[in-house]
Amino acid sequence: MNVLIVHAHPDPNSLTASLKDVAVSALRDQGHEVVVSDLYAMEWQAAAGFTDFDGITGPDFMHASGEAYRSGRLSxxxxAEQRKVLDADLVVLHFPLWWFTVPAILKGWIDRVFTYDFAYGAGTPRYGAGPFAGRRALVATTxxxxxxxxxxxxxxxxxxxxLFPLHHGVLHFTxxxxxxxxxxxxxxxLDERRYAGIVERYRRRLATxxxxxxxxYRPESGGDYTGLTHPDGSELVPGRELPGTTGFALHVEGRDPRRD
Known part of the structure; x- marks a missing residue:
């Protein structure tokens, strides 16, 4: 299998960087091909802008990104990152949780790489049936x-x-x-003993x-939602959830509302 690891931490001596190296080693030992996009080492530009589109500026930013993708005029x-995503059977996002979300450089990777007509678009299936259907994604965070x-x-x-906006709104959506x-x-x-335990747990996780x-997550086209043609949009049909379920848990099949 082909694996893409997108790594986002500025310190090569960090726990996040160390676990990225563990992932590379463990997955290669299993016989997988592994490619790493180390965003800080690459000096990845985080801010999306029209400069990515080789002079295409309209009719708006979203559609300009799609035109640049379709015409081969993306930067x-x-x-290169889009090719890596398409080649991957598994994408691993490696990052520390900063201010309750991903580092800006990783958000910028998503903003720039997941362009219109590549990751989403008008008439393109979404939420479980998008362009990346058949691929797996794993978030590994410290x-x-x-x-x-x-x-x-x-x-x-x-x-x-x-993690719901990343898990559901970016990855499941596409x-x-x-x-x-x-x-x-x-x-x-961390001390050495605890670090060794983390490494062992991660290796076991990667083995499966x-x-x-x-x-x-519920697929949008699976019958649990009213559908895009409904006057109120695509909403969960009443009664599909377990009693008492609210919030993000509504969009997970059979989610027990008594979870911790």
Whole structure:
């Protein structure tokens, strides 16, 4: 299998960088081909702009990106990353959780690479049936706070909710089968014993990355939603959720609202 790792951390000696190296080694040991996009080492430009489109400026930014993609006029760095995505059976996003989201450089990779007509578009299936259907995606993140801070009753809120915009709004939207994340909490200060445990857990997780069940997000075209032609848009049909389910959990099949 072909794996693309998109790595976003400025410190090559960080835990995030170390775990990226663990992933490369473990996946290659399994016989997979691994390509790494180290965004800081590449000096990746984070800000999306018309400069990516070789003079195409309209009719608006979104459609200009699509025209540049269709006509082969996207900037070379964006085209190269798009080729990596298309070649990948698995995309791993490696990053530290900064201010409850991805680092700006990784958001910029998504903004620039997932252009109109490449990752989404008018009439293009979405939410489980997008252009990247058949590929898998894994978020591997390090978190400074304790695990208890990231539960339903924790002060920071559930980690699943913080990752929902990335998991559901970017990856599931464009068709990926999104795997449950690999997340390590209290990642600021580690001793050798705890670090060894993290490495072992990550290696075990990567050993099953192509057989693990993805998060069971509801496909938009699976009958659970009213459909885009409905006056109120594509909404979850009442009664499809477990009693008491609210919020992001509505969009996960059979999600137990009593989860921590």
């Amino acid at each position: 070379p760095d964006v085209r 978190v400074g706070g304790r695990a208890g801070h990231y539960t339903a009753r924790g002060v920071n809120g559930p980690l699943d909710d913080l 068709g990926f089968d999104v795997l449950p994340p690999f997340a390590e909490h209290s990642a600021v200060h 990355v192509f057989s693990d069940a993805p998060i069971p």
